Amino acid sequence: MSNQTPKTFHPGLINPWLNRLSSLWNSFRIAAWLGWQIESNWTDPFLFATYSIVKPLSGAAILVIMFGVITDGNFNDPIFTYMYIGYAFYIYVTQIMNGIVWAVMDDREHYKTLKYIYTAPVHFPTYLFGRSVAFFIIGSIAVIITLVFGLVFLNVDIVLAQVNWILLVVTVIIGVNMLALMGLIIAGAMLLLVHHMWDLGAAVAGSLFLFCGAVFPLEVLPPAIRWIGYLLPVTYWLELIRRSLVGLIAEAYPTFSNLEDYQLLVILIILTLALAVIAGISFKWCETQARERGFIDMVTNY
Amino acid sequence: MKKYAIQTENLGRIYKIRGGKKSEPTELTALKDVNLEVQPGELFGLLGPNGAGKTTLIKILTTLLAPTSGKAYVSGLDVAQNPGAVRQRINMVSGGEASGYGLLTVRENLWMFSQFYGIPSKQANQKIEELLDIVGLKDRINTKSSDLSTGLRQKMNIVRGFMTDPEVLFLDEPTLGLDVGASREVRKFIRNWVDDNPSRTLMLTTHYMVEADELCDRVAIINKGQVLACDHPENLKHRLQKDVIYRMEVNPLNGFNPEDFERITGVKNVVHIPKDGFTILEMILEEDDALGPVLNLLTGEDIHILNLQKREPTLEDVFVDLVGRSMSEVEDSDESAE
Amino acid sequence: MDQPALPKNSGTKLFLQTIIARAYPRVIGQHREKSWLFFEVLLPFLAVSAYVFVYRAIGAPEEYVGFVVIGGAMVAFWLNILWSMSSQLYWEKEQGNLALYIMAPNSMIAVLLGMALGGLLATTIRAFVVIVLGSFLFQVSYAVNDFSRLIIIMILTMIALYGMGMMTSSFFLLLSREAWHLANLAQEPVYLVSGFYFPVKNLSFWVAIGASIIPLTLGLDAMRQLVFPEGASSGFLPVQTEIHILMLLSVIFLLGAYYLLAYMEKLAIKEGRLTESRR
Numbered sequence: 001m002s003n004q005t006p007k008t009f010h011p012g013l014i015n016p017w018l019n020r021l022s023s024l025w026n027s028f029r030i031a032a033w034l035g036w037q038i039e040s041n042w043t044d045p046f047l048f049a050t051y052s053i054v055k056p057l058s059g060a061a062i063l064v065i066m067f068g069v070i071t072d073g074n075f076n077d078p079i080f081t082y083m084y085i086g087y088a089f090y091i092y093v094t095q096i097m098n099g100i101v102w103a104v105m106d107d108r109e110h111y112k113t114l115k116y117i118y119t120a121p122v123h124f125p126t127y128l129f130g131r132s133v134a135f136f137i138i139g140s141i142a143v144i145i146t147l148v149f150g151l152v153f154l155n156v157d158i159v160l161a162q163v164n165w166i167l168l169v170v171t172v173i174i175g176v177n178m179l180a181l182m183g184l185i186i187a188g189a190m191l192l193l194v195h196h197m198w199d200l201g202a203a204v205a206g207s208l209f210l211f212c213g214a215v216f217p218l219e220v221l222p223p224a225i226r227w228i229g230y231l232l233p234v235t236y237w238l239e240l241i242r243r244s245l246v247g248l249i250a251e252a253y254p255t256f257s258n259l260e261d262y263q264l265l266v267i268l269i270i271l272t273l274a275l276a277v278i279a280g281i282s283f284k285w286c287e288t289q290a291r292e293r294g295f296i297d298m299v300t301n302y
Numbered sequence: 303m304k305k306y307a308i309q310t311e312n313l314g315r316i317y318k319i320r321g322g323k324k325s326e327p328t329e330l331t332a333l334k335d336v337n338l339e340v341q342p343g344e345l346f347g348l349l350g351p352n353g354a355g356k357t358t359l360i361k362i363l364t365t366l367l368a369p370t371s372g373k374a375y376v377s378g379l380d381v382a383q384n385p386g387a388v389r390q391r392i393n394m395v396s397g398g399e400a401s402g403y404g405l406l407t408v409r410e411n412l413w414m415f416s417q418f419y420g421i422p423s424k425q426a427n428q429k430i431e432e433l434l435d436i437v438g439l440k441d442r443i444n445t446k447s448s449d450l451s452t453g454l455r456q457k458m459n460i461v462r463g464f465m466t467d468p469e470v471l472f473l474d475e476p477t478l479g480l481d482v483g484a485s486r487e488v489r490k491f492i493r494n495w496v497d498d499n500p501s502r503t504l505m506l507t508t509h510y511m512v513e514a515d516e517l518c519d520r521v522a523i524i525n526k527g528q529v530l531a532c533d534h535p536e537n538l539k540h541r542l543q544k545d546v547i548y549r550m551e552v553n554p555l556n557g558f559n560p561e562d563f564e565r566i567t568g569v570k571n572v573v574h575i576p577k578d579g580f581t582i583l584e585m586i587l588e589e590d591d592a593l594g595p596v597l598n599l600l601t602g603e604d605i606h607i608l609n610l611q612k613r614e615p616t617l618e619d620v621f622v623d624l625v626g627r628s629m630s631e632v633e634d635s636d637e638s639a640e
Numbered sequence: 641m642d643q644p645a646l647p648k649n650s651g652t653k654l655f656l657q658t659i660i661a662r663a664y665p666r667v668i669g670q671h672r673e674k675s676w677l678f679f680e681v682l683l684p685f686l687a688v689s690a691y692v693f694v695y696r697a698i699g700a701p702e703e704y705v706g707f708v709v710i711g712g713a714m715v716a717f718w719l720n721i722l723w724s725m726s727s728q729l730y731w732e733k734e735q736g737n738l739a740l741y742i743m744a745p746n747s748m749i750a751v752l753l754g755m756a757l758g759g760l761l762a763t764t765i766r767a768f769v770v771i772v773l774g775s776f777l778f779q780v781s782y783a784v785n786d787f788s789r790l791i792i793i794m795i796l797t798m799i800a801l802y803g804m805g806m807m808t809s810s811f812f813l814l815l816s817r818e819a820w821h822l823a824n825l826a827q828e829p830v831y832l833v834s835g836f837y838f839p840v841k842n843l844s845f846w847v848a849i850g851a852s853i854i855p856l857t858l859g860l861d862a863m864r865q866l867v868f869p870e871g872a873s874s875g876f877l878p879v880q881t882e883i884h885i886l887m888l889l890s891v892i893f894l895l896g897a898y899y900l901l902a903y904m905e906k907l908a909i910k911e912g913r914l915t916e917s918r919r
Contacts (some may be wrong), residue, residue, distance in 0.1 A: 029638050047818060051825050058828035061692065062837055069842045070700040079698065110734060129555060194673050195731075199723075203679050206687035215690065216697035300404040317912060361915060364743050368910040385909075390648075390745040401736035405666045405672055410664070417661030418744035418751075420649035429646060467646040499642045 027122040031130025039134035056091055056142035057149055063087055063215060064154060075205065078249045079216075082242060086214040088146040089241050092139045093208065093234060095181055098201030099135025100128045100183030104190040105198045108298070115213040115297035125283060128187055129180050132301045136176060158245050167261060168244035171268070175237040178272040181279040182234075188279075188286030192293075194300040214238055233271035236264050305378045307470050308340035308363060313372035315358050315527075332358040333527040335372070340503060340520075342469075345496045347518030347535075348507040349617060351629040355527040356507035360474045363505070377469050392470045393419075395463035397456070404448030408439065408458050409584040411447050412465060419466040419634035426465070432568025433461040437491055445563075453484040460488060464495060473506045477513065489517055499636045509629060511617040523621055525632065537615060542615035542623055545570060546590055550583040551609035558603050566599065568592025573628045580608055584628070586619060650745070658746040662754025666724070670762055681766045688712030691837050692778055703870050704838070708780070709774035710867070711836035713767040714860055717798070718830060721805035722823045724759030725752055729812040730819035738813075739915050746900045752806045772809055783869040789879060791868045796886040797859030803893030804855060810897070810904035814913050830854060835861065839874040848876050855889050858882040 040048075067080055074080075107114040118124060150156035186201055207213070211225065212234040218226055229235045242250035243261055251257060256264060271284065290296050306608045313336040314327050333355045340346045348356045361367035362374050365385035374381045377391045409430060416426035436441040437457045447455060454478065463471055473492065477485040496504050508514055514521045515535050522532040531538055560574040560583065568588045575582040587593060600607060622628050627635070649657060665911060670676055688708065695704045729752075732738040741751050774780065812819045833851035834840065840848045840861055851857045862882040865871040879886075908914045 041817065044818065047821065051821055055825055055828055060833045062828070062832050065832070065842060066691070066694060066700075066838050067698055069838055070695065070698045070704070083694070083697075193675060194669065196669060196673070197675065197679055201678055203683040203687075206690075207683040209691065210686045210690040216693050220693050220697045298404065300448055315912075316832060361912075366739050366742060366914050367912050368906075385806055386745060390650075392743070394740075394743055396736070403669075405669045406665055411666065414661045414664055415740065415744070417657040418741065418746045420654040420745070422649065425646055448878055466648075468644075501642050522726055606789060 012295060024123050024126045025120070027124075027126040028130040028250070030122070031103075031127040033130075033134035035099075035131040035134035036137070038106070039138060052138065052141050053145055056088075056146045059091075060087055060146050060150070061085065067128065075155050075210050076157075078157070079253075080154075081246055081249050082217070082253065083215045084150050084154065084156050085147075085158075085242050085245055086238050088143050088150065089238060090205075090209065090214045091142045091146065092136070092175065093214075094202055094205040095135040095139030096176060096179040097183040097186060097205050098134050098199070099132035099178060100187045101190050101201030102135075103131035104187050105195060108296075109195045109198075109300065112297070112299060118296050119220075124287070125279075128184060132180060132183060134277055157249060162247070164244040164261075166245065167265075169242065171237060171240040174265075174268055174272060175234075175241070178233050178237060178268070178275060181272065181275045184189060184279040185275075185282050188283035191286050191290035192295060208232065211235070212238060213255060214246070218254075218255045231271075233268055233275060236268040236271065240264050240268060305342070306339050306375065307342040307344065307377060308338065308346070308505060309375040310336050310338045310359075310363075310372065311374075312337060312372035313359070313362065313369050313374050315355075315362060315367065316370045328557045331527050333362075333369075334530050336524075336527070338522060338529065338532065340505065341504050343496070343500045344446070344519045345493070345506065345517055347514040347521040348505065348524055349509065349511065349514040349521050349633045350507075350524035351509055351623070353526075353633070354509075354524045356509075356524060358527075359524075360394065360472050360505070360507055364392055364472055365389060390419075391468060392472065393463045393466050393468040394472040394474065395460050395476050397475035401459070402447050402455075402462075405446060407444045408450070409443045409448055411458065412462055415462050418467055421466065429465045429467075430461065431464050435570050437461060438487065453480050456480055457484070457488070460491070470503045470505070473504065474634065475508055476506070477508070477510070485513075489513060493517055495639045511621075511629075515617050518619055521617065523617070523624060525621075531620065538617060538620045539615045542586065542619055544588075545615070545623075546587045546592075547613050547619055548583075548587065548593065549609075549611050549613055550585065550607055551580050552583060552600060553580060553608070555581050555605060555608045558594050558605065563596060563599065566592065566595045571622050571626060573622055573631065575628075575630075584619070584622070586615075586623060593630070654745070655750045656749035659754040659757060662751050664754075666755065666758025667761060674800065676762055677765075680762055681769050684716070684766060685712075685770050685773055688715070688774065689777075692774070701870075702779075703868055703874070705778045706775075706780040706865055706868050707839060707874070708837050708877055709771060709778065709780050709865060711838075711860060712774065713770040715831065715836055716763045716766040716770070717801060718834075718836075718856055719827070720756060720759045720763040721801060721808075722826055724763075725756045725805040726809045726812050727819045727823035728755050729809055729818075731813060733813075733816075733914065733916075736915075742905065742909075742914055748905060749806055749897060752809050752897075752901075753802070756802055756805060769858055781869070782865050782867045786911055789883070790863065792883060793859055793862045793866065793879070793886070796883065796890055797855050797863075800855035800886050800889040800893055801859070803890055803897050806897035807893050807900050810900040812900075813904045813908040814911070816913075828858075833857070833886075835876075839864065839876070841874065841876040852885060853889070855886060855893075858885055858889075862886075871918035 063083055067075070067083065071077060104114065107117060117127060147156070147158070151158055169269045183201060186204055190197065190200060211221070211228045212232050213229055218235065221229065236256075239250065239256050240261065243264070259267075312334055314331070315333040316331050319328050319330055336359065341402060348359065350356050358367065362369050363376055363381060365381050365388050368382055371625060376388045379388045379391075381388050406414070409427070412430045413423065413426055416430070417423070421429070431440065431443070434443055437460065439454060439457050439461070442450065442454060447458060450458065451618070456476070465472065476492070477488050480488060492504065492506070496502065506513070506517065518535060520533060521535050521538060523530045554576070555574065560572050563569050563572040563585065569592055570586040573584040575584070585596065597607070618628060625632060648716065691708045691712070693703050729738060732741065740749065775782070815822065831837065833843065833847060834854050834857040835843070835851070840851060840857055843851070848857070858877070861876045862879045865875040865879050
């Protein structure tokens, strides 16, 4: 019997790109599975259901009541639909950004596994993206519930037959990637911060709420800070979402009235690509700093 | 009525297992009819494998867990009825602890905990410095605890336990995760503290035989929630004095079942430990004469003896005598059962 | 012969020592890690500002901007209760500190107060920044004509609120990871029913009455009535009535905290939940 080890065909050895893709997919897949195991680990499914319904609807209800008080319940005003859709989809911003940041904190401080994941042959940023999949799913549930509630009870002016589904799907896909990249920038910072900053992702998402025209047109902001909104990809993303769902209403507002859908899409893609470069550089820098200072496995308990 | 430092009467604890599969048991008996009496000033050891119930017993005595049956007293006070009064008299250190605040320095962490016991800051700081000096940590007093190694962090936690000057101190595997040198230092510190404070009592849990043997005035051997024996280490070993203990190194057994040795008259227990290229056999025999048939059996199975020595009984042997298996075998079988 | 015994305080002295000691890590942490000034003060201010612009976008009267500013400031206190007090016990349990607190002869109430006090510095700064910056940037005008009642309202609201925080913390002794989710769940609904961004009287009477169990509801409502020129017209109940209710809530919550903490601790000890780690 031959003592030689039988040769096995490894296409990855021939094509390093295939190998790399396979590795990235592996990192993403395992992280997504892990993230779902953690986030879906509710001891009480009823509590989970309550959480999924009550939390997003309460946030929307604040805006609804604010609007209702001032306009005497005139929910037919187009700005209500504008506001409501913007708020609903902004849930993704908070969930995905916070999800990525939370993964760093959870793994480092609570499960104390970050050091093991970091030293494993996984692509760490891809791992973090994978961990946010669970938050995307939970966010999607919240977005759908909010939209359905608005459609059924608040006369949110979405006509399903008139929705541009292709634009919607493409925009959501680009948006999720864009939000994940924003989350990655903050996750990098999180590597250098203490446990107390665990809701950094939500805090940043909350502050962006002011600048991106989520619940009011950018023209409402003073010119001194309005320009920030034009630099944020989230602004264009929300505008495209609105146009895909309620095209005519969205176009009635001045903010991007001079831009066609495809132009907005191109701007969104360019800004997302720029974000990818920024995220790559900033995360790499933060990661290097964390490694040099020995923060990868630090447990601050504070 | 005689006041014991620690006393338990038919103490029991059953855990309810939540969220398990329907086919799995819903209850776990962690302690069953534990009766112990620890005198003031004793360094009392609780020795047993992982999962024996040592930590459960400590938790009950430190008022963190209620018993499901029986009674437990610390300094004459019922732990279930008078937890507040008990807490004024005790402290606890667990092995492998990550408690404390990483952003605070060693001094600050210790000072903070001293305050929970009502120690005035001035006295607390003096005590902290004194104890840190003894454990060799004084030069790191202003280091953030997140910057300490595991061993140094454990030393800090040990100081936390001692600095409040408790009447009864509980150490739950205090040398877990420490290297040999650090473990030795900690054991020396523990022994000195008990010797310097004869009215203070210390209960130590461990699964390291050497630790129990070296440190403790008395040892209770516990397995599967029950105390199997409780006496001075020497007295426990004397139980086996009439027995003879041999340690053999032989070729790999190659399918031979070591339990076959126990069928030989005079062989009480055999523990086999497979190693790389050989096997260790630890045998407890009733008398020297039982060795001959053992050697014959080995020869008949073509198993060569590489080394043979007679030795004094250890606490491990006492455990094997009581349980029928070594501590590591008990732990391994519990793991595979899980 | 034993070494001389250490002196140990008890009673009120121990209570105060515990509060100070438990506040210490949070205060020192804020001093050593100053990034919270940006993330916990400035960023939340921006989030609050968004609601100001919502009102401006829909043409609300300017007094509503003031409502948002005051409400946004008080959000800080609610979050301090939720995250620095209630669910903090869950983190302490995970880290192993909870067992050490329970085992010590101090009072859990003192430990919780210490936690809250430690976070109060950041909370107060956050509230202060929101009010000062918000008032300046959004040109909010105030007309306080009864400072003494305003101070009384603020003190009673804080007492009742922190009493409530201690009471709800007791439930977190029993919880594991669901503690985090429950605290998360208690954010937006409370913002909604307590009228952080709009006068609570715009909710139905019974919803507003029910929401009054949260001290911030009536506290905010009374504060708005006292500091704004048109405040009285947007009030839910007369200020004096709200003061009486807050006094009652303070007593109920403080007593509730005392008994519930003791009961829950006993229950957690009986069920072995103090040292479990079920993530």
